[in-house]
Amino acid sequence: MPRLASPQELDAIAALIAAAGPDGLGIDAISRQMGNTMQRRTLQRRLGMLAAQGRIQMQGGARSVRYLPTAAAPSPGPAATVHYVPLLSAEAQEVRAYVTQPRQLRRPAGYQVEFLQQYHPNQTAYLPPGLREQLHALGRPPAERTPAGTFAQGILNRLLIDLSWASSHLEGNTYSQLDTERLIEHGQAAEGKNALETQMILNHKQAIEYLVHDPEHARVDTGTLIALHAFLADGLMADPAAVGRIRRRAVEIGGSVYLPLALPQRLEELFGITVQMAAEIADPFEQAFFLMVHLPYLQPFEDVNKRVSRIAANIPFIRHNLCPLSFIDVPQQAYVDAMLGVYELNRVDLLRDVFVWAYERSCQQYVAVKQGLVPPDTFRLRHRQALAAVVAAIVRADEDAAPQRIAGHVPPTVPADEQARFIELVLNEFSTLHAGNAVRFGIRPLEWAAWQGRHR
Template structure:
């Protein structure tokens, strides 16, 4: 359970239960506490007020008694339903399910209703790391892990094979999404063209282009070495170096623990400025993470604590976003691309961890983003391992054949059979390889559309002519 100690400095947390009850009885609409409660009804407000007046929390029977004393009788089944709804709205926290649960006021809304500049400053708290026990502390519930595994697990491929298979898609997805979270204005298509063809988008800052190219190099490093990579300080620093090259004001700070004070925009959190503490805590973060056996738990831990420590002068969150994919890729399960990550939820989750020491909000953003994006890699899970290895080795040849087929169809004025074309195209290959390559070319051709042709090396003008052939063929002159 995360700590409430920091909240004691907020004046409004000292309001009495009696004051809240009086506000409700006279309507309460103009009262600050009522406004903070949002759209809660009178009974909900009484529940929140009763819990606010009980720092140690109340059981469901104790809460029912407190409500009765305030003149509001509520049956325990009804109260349980209200508590569940209030918990979903982050007004109440319960330490366990059932009648034995102890409920407390969730200070989330009170805290974030105060602008960052007016919230009490919060320093780095090593006890957050000290209190985490690998394989005993569990940020994800069994139900949440089951949901994540269903979305991205059970790939039945070793990590190295799977990572290489999804490399091209992951390069674009993660480079684009992680950069966009930093305010980079490259579009997804701009990013794809830059990564696959080296063409810079017009009108973009050089730093934006470099940010994406650095992501490409860092992701390639992970993909190509995932079998040997371990979660340790050296790898975290290596990722930072790959991501930050050319973007730091001092090149000696690339891949090195910082020697300067940093500020966190939009947060009351003040990271430690002691280089010795940073080195020590980074080593502890890596050691603790490496001991976690569950890949998703290890992933979320890395995302949270690398971001929280702020060990580097800049590029900390980018480093965390790539590092959190190490356990997923090593396990051969879908990565977290951040492509479907809600930016507001993600940032709010980080700030809640920085300032309140609570991982639950970041966890919810993680789950939602992962479940939405994991399906993008499903196609690779169902493919035969030999077929994946073939594409890894012969990607350029396969995509070259796809482009040649499209160009040939355009020159002939009509679509040809892609499988037969590819059999001829790869005529010098051994028979088994020739047929495997032809099957893959035919599969890609069947999937071509205006949103993906660039990924297979088919230029826009050529594809538009090819797409027109299908339209002309379908709508040709009638007999």
């Protein structure tokens, strides 16, 4: 796999192209001007990234392509929009070529247990060591010795919007990023959208908060993954009993010739084995990628499997205090093709390219976000569990959010000399509470509506 780009490399390449004027440069000329210090394949990847970021434009095709400064390029039409991860490895291109054939030309495939059995945690690696080292360098925050989940908590508001929107978008959800922001921050559902789309976004929000608010939940075990399914599938399954439960019937995957395993007992056994293998993987990037490969491949739930895998992929990043993976800007078709490569060929090449590119994009986004953030309220972080319990208790007891009522619910975990400030914190939470954010405290919309109708 190619090494990751540094901002300095990208800036240098963009500067060369900008200096070339309106005629631009071919890749051979760019390479010569750089002293032939970079392999052609690596340079192609860097140019693809710059094009995807809108910093340069590509003109022509195949070997005649030229790279132009953005201002000098012709005005792009709809076909110029980036719809795929730029410049794939040769292996990934092979996978893409196969899975984009008409369905009738692809060979039907069933679940191959050998695909799982041939993987040995900490011996087998889907991500080569050099690539993992570069991902670590990219995702490591400036302050390394901080508690698990600190990075994710620090950018939680942005992460909730980005990951909820991007993961839902990969499922065909038509909410825009701005619609998602309004829903998550203000409880305002987008007009003209299907109620199931709104539910999908809110389900993502709740699943992410489950992991980030209490990093003890961020564990790779069967209980956590089943809980994530319960959050993500809530209100979206034809059979409500299938929420948070290993499936008991056969399923098919639209557009694929892959037929997942059907026997419930075998499914439950393999789910346990898959999760245990994932838990044994020491490297957080390898662990995240393994979950993205093998959870959807097994299809342990009746639906929502890919969503579970995308949220679960963030567990190792939360635990190791690395930049999270939001899937922001990941083209839907590239992700779909990558999963088809896993399902039908047991090949991870295309998904690996998508994963690496997606993580690069997430890091670029969140390093910039982190630099502009106000430091988190450490008092609130320290008492977040007590805060959630008290807010929920007031609502469920149908009491006014008054200081004397709150005082009666303050748990003994809050020291006496901090109780006045804690009560003030609870009052502040109630002043900004609404249907969209009440789910942070485990309060269901009907509970909130009933309390609000009597106390506001």
